[in-house]
Amino acid sequence: MHRNPLVFDNRFDPETVRRSGSRVVASLTAPPAQRAQVARLADSPHTFRVILLDSAGDYYDNEALATLSQPGCITLLLSLAEMEDLDLRSRNKRLPKTAGLSRFSAFVLLHRLGDVLYPALEGVVYPHLAISLTRLVRSGWSDSISPDRMYFPGEVSTVTRELARRLLEPKKMFRRGDPQDTYNLLRRYIMSHTNSQMSREGLHGDDPYPDDAAQYIADWVALSEMPSARARPGRGEPWLLFPPKPGEYAPEDEERLRQFAEAINADFPPFIQSLLDDLDGAVIRL
Numbered sequence: 001m002h003r004n005p006l007v008f009d010n011r012f013d014p015e016t017v018r019r020s021g022s023r024v025v026a027s028l029t030a031p032p033a034q035r036a037q038v039a040r041l042a043d044s045p046h047t048f049r050v051i052l053l054d055s056a057g058d059y060y061d062n063e064a065l066a067t068l069s070q071p072g073c074i075t076l077l078l079s080l081a082e083m084e085d086l087d088l089r090s091r092n093k094r095l096p097k098t099a100g101l102s103r104f105s106a107f108v109l110l111h112r113l114g115d116v117l118y119p120a121l122e123g124v125v126y127p128h129l130a131i132s133l134t135r136l137v138r139s140g141w142s143d144s145i146s147p148d149r150m151y152f153p154g155e156v157s158t159v160t161r162e163l164a165r166r167l168l169e170p171k172k173m174f175r176r177g178d179p180q181d182t183y184n185l186l187r188r189y190i191m192s193h194t195n196s197q198m199s200r201e202g203l204h205g206d207d208p209y210p211d212d213a214a215q216y217i218a219d220w221v222a223l224s225e226m227p228s229a230r231a232r233p234g235r236g237e238p239w240l241l242f243p244p245k246p247g248e249y250a251p252e253d254e255e256r257l258r259q260f261a262e263a264i265n266a267d268f269p270p271f272i273q274s275l276l277d278d279l280d281g282a283v284i285r286l
Helices: 014-020 023-029 031-040 062-066 080-090 106-124 127-136 158-174 179-193 210-225 251-278
Strands: 006-011 048-053 074-079 283-285
Touching: 006 031, 014 023, 014 080, 023 031, 023 048, 023 080, 031 106, 062 283, 074 080, 074 106, 106 158, 106 210, 106 251, 106 283, 158 251, 179 210, 179 251, 210 251
Parallel strands: 006 048, 048 074, 074 283
Antiparallel strands: none
């Protein structure tokens, strides 16, 4: 049976788009850009339907999002007016580079999906937040993802829950000591060792804000879904996290971080794959 992992459902006014002048809007709406994104996701295992509206003002609650649900795919909803506004505001030269809104690609679409899912993912990444795993198993995700961002028609499967618990197991070694110190250690490690362009370019540098690592974990969602974006050919690289370099950390931290990276590389991609299986019919506002 023929599959198309990415489908654009264009519901915008072409004349409005023509007058926009926003490069971000163009990266979503231009036919060559859409064809490139469809081609990039050709080998992805899930089907995504991207609905592009001039304005998504009518879709700000769970009930309204539910009207866009379609079985057999995950629906991603974007407002071009909102994207244009964010694009214009992000051009402020006084803002850090990471405050900018990237032009869309297949990878950016999936990264933004990771942004929305992040509140329900952090409990499988950080050991002292493991209690938030309970968010993951509640139908509707009402405790973790705002209903104006996501309609979820099903429930998280037993397979996904078991994969989440498997991710947590190796992290028990982090539970001794100060939780905030552990959080900061893992956060900085994730930011500097993720196998993605953002990490390789060091975009966050020494930025002290604790939520920055969320952007790198959103990259993990895209890397887990896109075969073409994972380890660069011929380099023998891990999918998500590089191991610590010898002498980069204190010996006890180096061993714990090595085990952390091994667990993430082995178990996070199948966890995301199973989670996206569960999200069939979901509508997610990016």
